[in-house]
Amino acid sequence: MISLEQARARILAPLRATAAEVVALSEAWGRVAAVPVRARLTQPPRDVSAMDGFALCAADGRLGAVLRVVGSAPAGHPWEGTLRPGEALRIFTGSIMPAGADAVLLQEDAEFAGARVTVQEAVAVGRWIRPAGQDFASGDVLVQAGKRLNSRDIGLIAAGNHPWLSVHRRPRVAILATGDEIALPGEPIPAGGIVSSNSHALAALVRACGGEPVVLPVAPDDPASLAAAAAAASGMDMFVTTGGASVGQHDLVQSALGGLQVDFWTVAMRPGKPVIHGQLGDVPMLGLPGNPVSSLICGIVFLLPAIERLSGLPGEAPPVVQATLAAPLGANDQRADHLRATLAEGPDGALLVTAFARQDSAMLGVLARADALILRPPHAPALAAGASVPIIRLDALGL
């Protein structure tokens, strides 16, 4: 039996980012840049006004001066002449400053009548002018390779004049539920059977992490069916099974998947001790427990970082924050525990966490109502209320 951290490191070690594909900018939100994105132009391309007002020579901008307005240059309609002493040009936010001008008289500091403008507040050289390249210069890296693109990145890349982007292909993850007792939702349920929840919960998790789930047909508990299903995982970026509980998963997988090179098959964690990791031909294989809670929690601690790694991200442990225990916790045994818990805000703004009384790994309702998992390392001592504990915020992760 190996530790959770060892297991995660061994799952992540062989994973490499998927190859790149080209997508339209409008489809790139949430994708991971495969190459650095460099600006294809300078922004602003030339010195522009930051305000509505008048461009002029700073030397002319003394209080009481009266200037001749030679034209108007809305953004998108630059004035091509050269401003001479005694002249002013009507400009607006984003207008290109005309040649000869080095100052902006704000609209609210100007009295404008006919073709004359009177300076009512002295101007300063360069004030209210955005210099060319203030935002970025052509060739600047706007977004580094390996960044997941948010809406601000999309805006910046658009401004950098990219209609297409190279992003990592979404990792394709084949998901196989096994077990004679398993029926898909809405289908006839065999005697003593249960409805399959694991494969679609894991598929949703894969989607939440930016992967592309491929849910395989349920395989009954016999080696031939399992082997046939495994063949369908060829070419996938990862093959995830979720075990029927009826037969020792390890034995079945060992016998069914002839070509499987097993790396490990038990992890010192709860829920989720029987986790198989290996390689089936070119495809990394992760065998998760059949209990729905175990399956999803193993998905969060192992599959989430694996999909991130495959997506071109660093792929580390799920983000952990500290919270304050609202009630005491008993000592832990030798297995890393993941207690389903609720969060509340304390009177002083502290994040209070309370473990559910029942932690049965078959209780999916409790997991669905949980806001967080309290992480209890092996042999963690008993803790009093008020102690600080590490938690994974499920609510914040959209899992």
Added chain:
Amino acid sequence: MISLEQARARILAPLRATAAEVVALSEAWGRVAAVPVRARLTQPPRDVSAMDGFALCAADGRLGAVLRVVGSAPAGHPWEGTLRPGEALRIFTGSIMPAGADAVLLQEDAEFAGARVTVQEAVAVGRWIRPAGQDFASGDVLVQAGKRLNSRDIGLIAAGNHPWLSVHRRPRVAILATGDEIALPGEPIPAGGIVSSNSHALAALVRACGGEPVVLPVAPDDPASLAAAAAAASGMDMFVTTGGASVGQHDLVQSALGGLQVDFWTVAMRPGKPVIHGQLGDVPMLGLPGNPVSSLICGIVFLLPAIERLSGLPGEAPPVVQATLAAPLGANDQRADHLRATLAEGPDGALLVTAFARQDSAMLGVLARADALILRPPHAPALAAGASVPIIRLDALGL
């Protein structure tokens, strides 16, 4: 000029959740339940074993007792007989407990040879049995209406035997960039023009919030083009414009959108003072500034809650947390400010926030590099390093 809070309340007030549509469970991740989802079965349907071992009568389970093994019942293959005194049944995790049995002898507490099993640890009535309905009973509400479905909800709903779900239709948000100076990325840029970043950044934000963006063709700054574009927004759940900077947006919108009932057109905030809100026929209209930073920040503070409200969620202000200032801040004026800032973890684990020195609303690069927005209420006093300030975590929101 109204306050940011008043503006948000007036934007949200007329919005109603979209009607429901039916989607497959496998497409329901991230959608919002339109009706309560009730369990269609009881889980577990009958008493089941929580472990691998033997079912027996508790009275027989004393240390040293030898029982006759009458069969084996893997999960999915229930045993139909009735267990009699002196008998035991081989069972596994999830196996239905046979009639007559009221205890489980764990595999590791049993010596099993031929058809005999010897009790090596006394059993207790009910121990290691999951009672019928422990997870949920038929008719229980698994997920309330108005909840955005995460991967755990999907698992629970699958277990409750639902292949189809009623969810709120994704709000369709028409996005119109206006301005003579605007070109789409990769297209020819007019003299003095800039590449349109607002519409695709806002489209990504709409997508991040669970909406469906409809990006309209860019409209030049003339009333006829604007009016034609506005007609294209008919039937949408919301119409968002992002203004060309070349002409006073308010005047243009007023003249172009004959049917527009304006609610307000300026908000005491920075960046983003010129925000128009109104109603164009049946369609709520939100006019955002043309500056890319202003446009996106207004998107975060107004459009995000609006899309949530349209999606069937409560739709409140974006989530705010407290952080510790790493450097002092000057006093604020009368406009609610949103300072672009970076986050770091302090030596004591505190969340440290530092505002960028340059807060120009044309600097999209700074916004893209920001982890958070520091919220500065109107007339907020100067603050020393170490003070606690409210922030919006952009990184955590995927915006």
